[in-house]
Amino acid sequence: MPDFKSNTKEVDVLIIGAGPSATVAASILHKKGYTVHIVEKQKFPRFVIGESLLPRCMENFQKANLIETIESHGFQKKFGAMFAKADEYCDFEFANQFTEGWGWTWQVQRADFDKVLAEEVQNRGVTLEYETEVTDVKFENDGSSTTTVKNKDSEYYIKARYIVDSSGYGKVLPRLLNLEKPSNLPPRTSIFCHVKPRQVSESPERKRIIIIVHLDNVWGWVIPFSDGTSSIGMVGDSEEMDNIKGSMEEQMRHWIANVQALRDRFTDSEFIFEPRKIAGYSSDVKQLHGKGYVLTGNASGFLDPIFSSGVTLATESSALAAELIEKELEGEPVDWDLSYTEHIKKGNAVFKAFIEAWYRGDLQKIFFSENRNEKIRKQICSVLAGYVWDQNNPFVTKPERILANLSQVIR
Numbered sequence: 551m552p553d554f555k556s557n558t559k560e561v562d563v564l565i566i567g568a569g570p571s572a573t574v575a576a577s578i579l580h581k582k583g584y585t586v587h588i589v590e591k592q593k594f595p596r597f598v599i600g601e602s603l604l605p606r607c608m609e610n611f612q613k614a615n616l617i618e619t620i621e622s623h624g625f626q627k628k629f630g631a632m633f634a635k636a637d638e639y640c641d642f643e644f645a646n647q648f649t650e651g652w653g654w655t656w657q658v659q660r661a662d663f664d665k666v667l668a669e670e671v672q673n674r675g676v677t678l679e680y681e682t683e684v685t686d687v688k689f690e691n692d693g694s695s696t697t698t699v700k701n702k703d704s705e706y707y708i709k710a711r712y713i714v715d716s717s718g719y720g721k722v723l724p725r726l727l728n729l730e731k732p733s734n735l736p737p738r739t740s741i742f743c744h745v746k747p748r749q750v751s752e753s754p755e756r757k758r759i760i761i762i763v764h765l766d767n768v769w770g771w772v773i774p775f776s777d778g779t780s781s782i783g784m785v786g787d788s789e790e791m792d793n794i795k796g797s798m799e800e801q802m803r804h805w806i807a808n809v810q811a812l813r814d815r816f817t818d819s820e821f822i823f824e825p826r827k828i829a830g831y832s833s834d835v836k837q838l839h840g841k842g843y844v845l846t847g848n849a850s851g852f853l854d855p856i857f858s859s860g861v862t863l864a865t866e867s868s869a870l871a872a873e874l875i876e877k878e879l880e881g882e883p884v885d886w887d888l889s890y891t892e893h894i895k896k897g898n899a900v901f902k903a904f905i906e907a908w909y910r911g912d913l914q915k916i917f918f919s920e921n922r923n924e925k926i927r928k929q930i931c932s933v934l935a936g937y938v939w940d941q942n943n944p945f946v947t948k949p950e951r952i953l954a955n956l957s958q959v960i961r
């Protein structure tokens with residue numbers, strides 16, 4: 551246990567933030583016998599967007615031994631994803647995919663989900679302090695560090711052999727170490743909220759996530775939860791989204807009235823909280839690691855919400871980082887560029903190719919084409935399930951070329 555009595559605490563690994571990226575790393579490192587301490591700026595439960603998971607992230611929750619914990623909380627199971635354009639539908643079943651892997655995952659209210667994971671790692675012995683913020687970090691030549699943290703009562707120091715920055719949109723180390731780099735994706739804006747429909751349907755199709763094509767550069771989502779409420783949101787070029795004026799509630803009601811799939815289900819529905827807006831969320835960094843630290847999850851950059859890749863990349867990076875930290879703390883040599891950066895960049899590149907093809911309109915053409923090839927659908931389905939490291943899938947090995955060619959053929 552770290553010594554919490556003095557003004558300086560000593561731990562093996564300090565983790566910044568308590569989102570899923572953090573708790574997956576914490577669970578793996580704690581199990582290996584290291585002292586792990588998490589500092590979290592907010593008080594849980596706290597809202598964060600990112601509610602639709604991908605089957606691939608189940609492998610990371612498995613490595614962290616967290617599946618049973620999540621399962622026991624009754625979150626909505628997710629078996630596929632449906633894309634809708636007016637009256638046309640394109641449905642993907644994860645069980646029917648090209649890559650061997652998980653055929654399902656969950657749709658989760660992140661306030662509950664992240665709290666469940668944080669409490670579980672605390673029960674296992676990880677120490678966690680809420681409402682405590684990292685304000686400064688100093689590294690020694692050997693990679694060990696002293697971090698200044700502040701809570702409402704005091705300021706104190708944490709000496710650590712390693713730091714995992716899982717601070718999400720807080721981007722603590724990228725800011726302190728000047729590692730931020732602008733994303734080369736255009737600025738986009740999203741408005742979203744949780745709604746309680748007047749009538750709750752129990753039909754399985756109504757429990758499926760729907761991604762709605764509205765305009766070429768504007769799309770929306772419906773993510774139903776197990777308690778009958780749903781998350782709804784719209785995303786588009788910031789310019790387009792800023793054209794809609796009024797209060798947050800008026801803007802959200804505008805989208806419900808004008809987007810068929812929302813109008814059908816959510817006219818007159820009750821908003822559970824005032825709709826929120828987030829803009830310019832795509833981000834990048836100059837490097838993913840340095841001596842004594844690693845960036846995981848959104849702290850290492852974020853692409854775009856269209857394919858729900860956020861939590862999958864967040865847990866993939868933190869599970870891998872935890873394994874590599876263990877090696878390094880055991881004195882084994884680790885080539886972080888090769889074993890970490892390259893792996894994370896490969897996965898990101900596949901999602902990025904799909905994201906760009908989506909906003910170009912190519913993927914929509916492919917999804918809604920009458921000429922649907924079953925093998926191609928399965929290969930695409932695997933990418934949508936998050937299996938973006940399968941070197942047997944041509945949509946993973948050469949995504950840009952194959953998506954562009956396919957959309958040309960359909961044209």
Ligand SMILES: Cc1cc2nc3c(=O)[nH]c(=O)nc-3n(C[C@H](O)[C@H](O)[C@H](O)COP(=O)(O)OP(=O)(O)OC[C@H]3O[C@@H](n4cnc5c(N)ncnc54)[C@H](O)[C@@H]3O)c2cc1C
Pocket residue numbers: 566567568569570571572589590591592598599600601602603604682683684685716717718719720721722740785828831846847848849852854855858859860861862864
């Ligand atoms: C519009 C939109 C929709 C999205 N939809 C999806 C989706 O459907 N599925 C999906 O997988 N992803 C989605 N995402 C992405 C998702 O939000 C993130 O990828 C995911 O939450 C990243 O998890 P994380 O653990 O890295 O960070 P987070 O979950 O953000 O956790 C980081 C934590 O760090 C804490 N923190 C910040 N600063 C400090 C500090 N100084 N000191 C201490 N703690 C600090 C924060 O309080 C926070 O609790 C979406 C993103 C957007 C913008």
